[in-house]
Amino acid sequence: MTSAAGSTVPPARTILDGAAVVTMDGARTEHPTGHVVIENGRIVAVGSGRAPAELDGTRIDVTGCLVTPGLVNTHHHLYQWVTRGLAVDDGLFGWLTTLYPVWGGIDEDIVGAAAAAGLTWLARTGCTTSTDHHYVFPADGGDVLGAEIHAARRVGLRFMPTRGSMDLGRRDGGLPPDHVVEDIDTILAASVAAIDTHHDPGPDSMLRIGLAPCSPFSVTGDLLRQSAALARDKGVRLHTHLAETIDEEDFCRERFGRTPVEYMETLDWLGDDVWLAHGIHFDDPAIKKLAAAGTGVAHCPSSNARLGAGIARTADLRAAGVPVGLGVDGAASNEACSLIEEVRHALLFARARGGPQALAVRDALELATIGGARLLGWDDQIGSLEPGKLADIAVWRVDGLGHADVVDPVAALVLGAAPPLELLMVGGRTVVERDRVVTVDEHALTQSAVRAHRTLLARASTVTCKEGTAS
Numbered sequence: 001m002t003s004a005a006g007s008t009v010p011p012a013r014t015i016l017d018g019a020a021v022v023t024m025d026g027a028r029t030e031h032p033t034g035h036v037v038i039e040n041g042r043i044v045a046v047g048s049g050r051a052p053a054e055l056d057g058t059r060i061d062v063t064g065c066l067v068t069p070g071l072v073n074t075h076h077h078l079y080q081w082v083t084r085g086l087a088v089d090d091g092l093f094g095w096l097t098t099l100y101p102v103w104g105g106i107d108e109d110i111v112g113a114a115a116a117a118g119l120t121w122l123a124r125t126g127c128t129t130s131t132d133h134h135y136v137f138p139a140d141g142g143d144v145l146g147a148e149i150h151a152a153r154r155v156g157l158r159f160m161p162t163r164g165s166m167d168l169g170r171r172d173g174g175l176p177p178d179h180v181v182e183d184i185d186t187i188l189a190a191s192v193a194a195i196d197t198h199h200d201p202g203p204d205s206m207l208r209i210g211l212a213p214c215s216p217f218s219v220t221g222d223l224l225r226q227s228a229a230l231a232r233d234k235g236v237r238l239h240t241h242l243a244e245t246i247d248e249e250d251f252c253r254e255r256f257g258r259t260p261v262e263y264m265e266t267l268d269w270l271g272d273d274v275w276l277a278h279g280i281h282f283d284d285p286a287i288k289k290l291a292a293a294g295t296g297v298a299h300c301p302s303s304n305a306r307l308g309a310g311i312a313r314t315a316d317l318r319a320a321g322v323p324v325g326l327g328v329d330g331a332a333s334n335e336a337c338s339l340i341e342e343v344r345h346a347l348l349f350a351r352a353r354g355g356p357q358a359l360a361v362r363d364a365l366e367l368a369t370i371g372g373a374r375l376l377g378w379d380d381q382i383g384s385l386e387p388g389k390l391a392d393i394a395v396w397r398v399d400g401l402g403h404a405d406v407v408d409p410v411a412a413l414v415l416g417a418a419p420p421l422e423l424l425m426v427g428g429r430t431v432v433e434r435d436r437v438v439t440v441d442e443h444a445l446t447q448s449a450v451r452a453h454r455t456l457l458a459r460a461s462t463v464t465c466k467e468g469t470a471s
Contacts, residue, residue, distance in 0.1 A: 012039065012040070012057070013037065013038065013039050013055075013056065013057030013058065014037075014038040014039075014057060014058045014060065014391075014428060015035060015036070015037050015038075015051045015055060015057050015058065015059045015060065016035060016036040016037075016038070016060050016062050016067055016393070016395065016423075017035045017050055017051050017059055017060065017061055017062065017063075018033060018035070018050060018061050018062055018063035019033070019034065019035075019062040019063065019064070019065040019066060019067045019395065020032055020033065020034065020065070020066045020067065020398075020409045020410075021034035021035070021036060021046065021066075021067045021385065022066065022067070022068045022069075022362075022365065022385075022410055023046055023069075023384055023385040023386060024068070024069050024365070024366060024369045024370045024383065024384040024385065025384045025385070025386045028362065029046075030410075031046075031047070031048040031049075033048070033049055033050070034046065034047060034048050034049065034067070035047055035049070035050060035051035036067060036385060036391075036393065037051065037055070037057070038391040038393075038425070038428045039428075040428070041204070041390060041391055041427040041428040041429070042388060042389065042390055042391055042427075042428070043385060043386060043387055043388065043389050043390075043391050043393075044387055044388075045387055046385050046386065046387065060423070062395050062422060062423070063399075064397060064398065064399030064404075065395045065396060065397050065398060065399070065422050065423075066395070066396045066398050066409040066410065066412070066413055066419075067385070067393060067394070067395050067396075068126075068365065068369065068385075068393075068394050068396065068413070069128075069369040069370065069373075069382070069383055069384050069385055069392060069393065069394070070126065070127065070128025070129065070369075070382070070392035070393055070394050070424065070425070070426065071125070071126040071127045071128065071129075071326075071339045071340065071343075071368045071369060071372070071394060072127070072128070072129045072130075072325060072326075072368065072369060072371075072372030072373050072375075072376065072378075072382065072383060073122060073127050073129065073130040073131060073326070073327055073328055073339050073372065074131055074275065074296075074298040074325035074326060074327045074372045074375045074376060075131065075133060075239075075277040075278075075298035075300055075327025075328070075329055076118070076122075076130055076131060076132050076133065076327060076328055076329065076330060076337075077132065077133055077134065077135075077329065077330030077331070077332070078111070078114055078115040078118040078119065078132045078134070078148055078151075078330075078331075079103065079106055079110070079111045079114045079115070079134060079136065079144070079148075079330075080099075080103075080114070080330035080331045080332035080333070081114035081115070081117050081118040081331040081337075081449060082110060082113065082114045082117075082449055082452045082453040082456055083099060083102055083103065083331075083332045083453070083456065084331050084332055084335045085335060086098065086099060086102070086332060087099060087332075090307070091245070091247075091307055091308055091309070092244060092245045092247065092248075092307050092309055093175065093245070093247050095307060095332075095333065096175060096176075097175070099332060100175075100176050100177050100180060101177060101460060102456060102457065102460040103136045103180065104136070104138060104177065104179055104180045104460075105138070105456050105459035105460055106136060106138060106141055106144065106456065107138065107140070107141040107142050107144065108141060108142035108143050108144050108146065108147040109142075109147070109452065110452040110455060110456055111134075111141075111144040111147045111148055112147035112148065112150060112151055113445075113448040113449050113451070113452035114331075114449060114452060115132070115147065115148035115151035115152070116151040116154060116155060116440065116445050116448070116449075117445045117446065117448070117449040118331055118337060119151055119152055119155040119157050119159075120155050120437050120440055120442060120445055121337055121338075122157065122328070122337065122339060123155060123156075123157060123424055123431050123432050123437055124421065124432060124435070124437060125337070125338040125339045125340045125341065125418065125421075126339055126340045126394040126396070126421060126424065127157065127339045128157060128158060128382070128392035128393075128394065128424065128425070128426045128431075129157065129158040129159070129160070129372070129373070129376070129378065129382055129392065129426075130152075130157055130158075130159060130160070131159075131160040131161065131162060131210070131239070131327075131376060132148060132159070132160075132161040132162065133162050133164050133212050133214075133239060133241075133277065134148065134161060134162065134163070134164050134212075135164025135165055135166055135212065135213075135214040135218075136164075136166075136180055137165075137182060137190070138180065145161060145163060145194055145198075148161055149161060149198060149207065152206075152207070153206075154439065154440055155431065155437070155439055155440055156426055156429060156431045156439045157426060157431070158205075158206050158207075158382065158390075158392065158426055158427070159206065159207050159208075160207075160208045160209070160210060160376055160378075161198075161209065161210075162209065162210035162211060162212035162239050163190060163191045163194040163195075163209065163210075163211055163212065164212040164213065164214055165182060165187040165190075165191070165211075165212070165213050165214065165219060165223060165227070166180065166181045166182065166213075166214045166218040166219055167181050167182055167183060167184055167187060167213075167219055167220050167223050168181065168217070168218050168219050168220050168223075169181040172220075173255070174217055174218050174219075175217045175218055176214075176218050181218075184220070184222060184223050184226065187223060187227075188226060188227070188230060191211050191227065191230055192230065192234075194209050195209050195211075195234045195236055199234070199236060201235065203380075203381055204390070204427070205381075206426075206427070208236070208237075208376075208378070209236055210231070210236050210237040210238065210239050211227045211230065211231045211236060211237075211238055211239070212238070212239040212240055213227050213240055214240065214241060215240060215241040215242070215244075215248070216242070216248060216251065216252055216256075216260060216263060216264075217248060217251050219240075221256075221263075221266075221267055224240075224264070224267045224269060225267045225268060228267065228268045228269055229268070231273070232273070237273050237274070237275070237376065237377055238269065238271075238273055238274045238275075239274070239275055239276070239277065239298075240264075240269070240276060240277070241276070241277045241278060242260050242261070242264065242276040242277065242278065242279060243260045243261070243276070243278060243279050243280055243281045243282050243286070244277070244278035244279075244280055244281075244304075244309055245280070245281070245307075245309050245310075246281060246310075248260060248281075249281055259283070259285075259286060260281075260286075261282065261285075261286035261289055261290065262286075265289060270289060270290065270293035270295050271293050271294065271295060272293065272294030272295065273377065274293075274295045274296070275295065275296035275297065275298055275323070275325070275375040275376070276290075276295060276296070276297050276298065277297075277298045277300065277327065277329070278297075278298070278299075278300055278304060278309070278312065279297040279298075279299070279312055279313075279317070280304055280309055280310040280311065280312045280313075281310065282297075282312075282313060282317070284316075287313070287316060287317060287320045287322060288320065290317070290320075290322045291317075291320040291321040291322045294323065295322070295323075296322065296323035296324065296325065296374065296375040297312070297317055297322055297323070297324050297325075297375075298324075298325050298326070298327040298375060299312050299314055299324055299325065299326055299327070299342075299346055299367065300326070300327045300328065300329040300334070300342070301326075301342060301345040301346050301349045302328065302329070302334045302336060302341065302342060302345050303327075303328070303329030303330070303333040303334040304329075305345070305349070306333050306334055306335075307333055311349045311350075311352065311353050312349075313353070314346060314349075314350045314353075314358070314359060314367075315350055315353075315354045315358040315359055316354075318359075318363070323371065323374050323375055324367055324371055324375075325367055325368070325371045325372030325373075325374070325375040325376075326339065326342045326343065326346055326367045326368045326371070326372060327342070328342055338418060339368060340368075340413070340418045341418060342368065343364045343365055343367065343368045343413075343414055344364070344414055344415065346359065346364050346367055346368075347359050347361065347363075347364035347414060347415070350364075361408075361410055361411050361414045361415065362410060364414050365410060365413070365414055369383050369384065370383035370384045371383075390427050391425055391426075391427055391428040392425065392426050392427065393423070393424070393425045394421065394423075394424050395421070395422040395423035395424070396413055396419045396420070396421060396422065397419055397420040397421075397422045398412045398413065398419050400419070400420065402416055402417050402419065403416050403417075403419050420434070420435045421435050422434060422435075
């Protein structure tokens with residue numbers, strides 16, 4: 001820990017001792033009082049009771065805490081951090097129509113500031129691994145993907161950004177303004193470059209890349225098909241939005257004569273290397289197809305509610321065998337961006353839809369840990385506390401006023417207010433200590449994000465004025 005070592009470099013052996021431990025291993029083992037031993041960034045032992053007194057190492061007493069795997073965020077748009085609070089009463093299509101012109105002004109400096117702020121806040125909410133779906137690449141915006149990768153390194157989170165894309169502008173029947181779309185050749189070349197430059201498939205990787213054309217109403221079938229072929233040739237995963245709104249369902253039926261899942265199936269977009277964001281409006285045949293293919297779903301309950309899009313059929317998806325994880329989604333449709341809050345909302349919304357047995361407390365935590373790791377194809381290394389896995393660990397303090405008298409510490413974490421985060425480790429390195437991120441200066445990041453927000457809105461205002469004058 002930083003208090004002992006003065007930096008985030010981990011000691012040779014660290015022992016977390018005396019807390020309740022939820023492993024999320026295959027047997028879902030839990031220890032009312034237990035310990036976790038970490039060496040060289042990996043877990044070497046998890047056990048019941050206190051660690052043996054003769055075991056050498058830096059011993060951290062976490063009595064009064066709950067130790068869980070670090071949370072895994074499976075869907076986000078980090079650049080949106082600097083456009084929070086806009087179009088607060090709109091549905092998805094109206095919200096996008098309002099914000100697309102604003103997002104068209106982003107550049108690498110703005111994205112870097114937004115990503116650093118967003119990832120730091122995710123860390124504060126228990127997240128050790130995050131993906132990002134970035135699909136806006138202005139021609140003069142610089143290296144926006146590289147900017148968010150640099151931000152993740154600064155904060156210290158494990159990261160899986162996806163090279164997103166849009167090639168279907170308004171003139172061709174899509175939703176995005178024409179000036180924020182790219183042509184297929186540019187997109188595919190940039191996708192190859194992103195993978196070749198950044199993707200690290202190794203077991204200790206802090207950075208992996210995926211490909212993520214945006215949605216059926218913002219990309220062409222050709223782009224979807226060619227992106228799938230490229231991703232499989234390069235051995236990376238595929239991601240997109242699907243079945244988020246009834247409007248999208250209508251769009252697919254009118255334009256393609258198929259449901260969203262049927263359409264994606266024709267383009268080779270069902271498989272165990274694919275995960276889909278939202279999936280609110282899947283019908284029974286769609287769920288069956290997803291389960292048969294092993295295609296996963298990133299459930300984003302807070303964003304879905306904020307936009308009035310609906311409640312995903314989480315219980316039905318899980319019962320069918322569809323892999324399900326959690327995502328905070330973009331900060332412009334979920335200003336809180338708290339991953340532990342998504343655990344609670346997933347539980348409450350599932351029960352609001354399907355009754356008290358629809359989702360158990362531990363099922364909800366599973367979605368945010370091993371469930372999310374499975375969606376990203378990273379479950380062999382992260383998502384549970386087991387010997388041999390990477391030491392991505394969250395330690396929650398549950399002995400304070402808000403949680404101490406809750407009989408079950410897992411229920412305290414999931415059903416109660418978000419507890420203080422005593423410690424967050426990524427690969428054994430301390431990122432959060434006593435509810436404070438220690439890898440970056442939060443105040444400086446806040447000021448940088450505010451400046452980026454003001455710059456972006458000023459650009460959008462200038463563009464609007466010019467368009468008004470021209471008309």
